[in-house]
Amino acid sequence: MEVNRNTVTTIIVSALTGLFLAASIFQPVPKTTTPYTISWTTSRSFEDGIQCPIPPEDRVSNYSGIQCVYAAIETLGRWAREPKLTSPPLTSRSECQGYSNPYEIEQLLNKLRIRYRQSYLRPIEGRQLIREAMRDGRGALFGVSGGKTYGHTMVMIHFDEVNDCILYIDNSDKFLKTRSMSMAEFNKTWDRWVLVIYADHDIIPYRMPTAVP
Numbered sequence: 232m233e234v235n236r237n238t239v240t241t242i243i244v245s246a247l248t249g250l251f252l253a254a255s256i257f258q259p260v261p262k263t264t265t266p267y268t269i270s271w272t273t274s275r276s277f278e279d280g281i282q283c284p285i286p287p288e289d290r291v292s293n294y295s296g297i298q299c300v301y302a303a304i305e306t307l308g309r310w311a312r313e314p315k316l317t318s319p320p321l322t323s324r325s326e327c328q329g330y331s332n333p334y335e336i337e338q339l340l341n342k343l344r345i346r347y348r349q350s351y352l353r354p355i356e357g358r359q360l361i362r363e364a365m366r367d368g369r370g371a372l373f374g375v376s377g378g379k380t381y382g383h384t385m386v387m388i389h390f391d392e393v394n395d396c397i398l399y400i401d402n403s404d405k406f407l408k409t410r411s412m413s414m415a416e417f418n419k420t421w422d423r424w425v426l427v428i429y430a431d432h433d434i435i436p437y438r439m440p441t442a443v444p
Contacts, residue, residue, distance in 0.1 A: 281398060281409070283370040283388040284440060285310045290386075291322060293402040298322050299384045300331040302402040303372040304340075304428065306386050310370055310438070313430035315343050333424055346429040357425040364427045365390040368439045373399070374424035382422055 289309040293302040301322045308316025321327050326339070333351040340347050350357035364371040365387070374384045388409065389398035397412050404410070412420075 281389050282365040282391075283310075283368045285370055285386065285388055285400065287407065290400055290407040291320070291402060292405065292407060294322075295328070296403070297329050298327065299402055300336060300372070301327040303384045303386050304336070304426070306400065306402070307370055307372060307426075307428040308430075310435075311428050311430040312432070312434050312438075313345065313428060315345055315431075316428070333426075336426065346431065347426060348429070349426045350424070352423045354421075354423050357423055360425050360427060361387065361390050364425075368435050369427055369429070372424070372426040374422040375420040376422045384424070 285306065289306060291302040291305040291309065293299045305316055305321040308321065331339075333349060337349060348360060350360050361371055361373070371387045372384055373387050374382055376382055383401075383403065385402060386400040387397065388400060389396065391397070392414060395414050397414065397417050398409050399412070400407055401410055
């Protein structure tokens with residue numbers, strides 16, 4: 232019996248294609264890390280142009296593992312010298328011993344009569360608030376998605392869109408070092424929450440080193 236060469240070729244190509252597709256489908260799924268564990272850096276000095284050079288003594292650790300929001304706000308309060316957030320320390324207060332969110336923080340800060348600005352789920356407004364906070368040297372709380380786990384909040388101290396550099400303090404890092412991420416990483420993980428503290432007696436302009444424009 233004569234076999235058509237074109238038919239044989241078609242059968243072989245179809246078989247190879249099927250094997251290729253099967254191999255692709257059953258490739259192991261790569262493991263992913265928590266979204267905010269990215270691009271760690273070593274500490275930077277305070278003379279290299281950081282927009283909001285919060286010193287180590289003003290950085291507050293999330294000791295309990297569930298107070299990242301309050302640790303971030305207390306850090307901003309210490310930097311701004313706002314006594315209503317530092318005396319006693321916010322993280323030591325009974326009502327601040329767990330997780331929180333923009334709605335609960337709004338109620339808390341209003342109760343304490345803290346001057347602040349907050350943006351949530353409004354990315355254009357939130358990004359502009361970040362720019363203003365960095366320009367003024369205030370720093371800002373920002374939230375990141377936690378994927379399948381709880382989200383996280385940290386303190387941003389530098390936002391440079393031109394040079395693709397964001398610097399921040401992760402209060403879950405026991406050393407509280409300055410860390411970095413790219414704009415792409417920020418856009419991927421940011422949960423659209425930003426909060427900025429304004430002390431009643433604003434001393435931020437006087438705390439800025441002369442090396443920072």
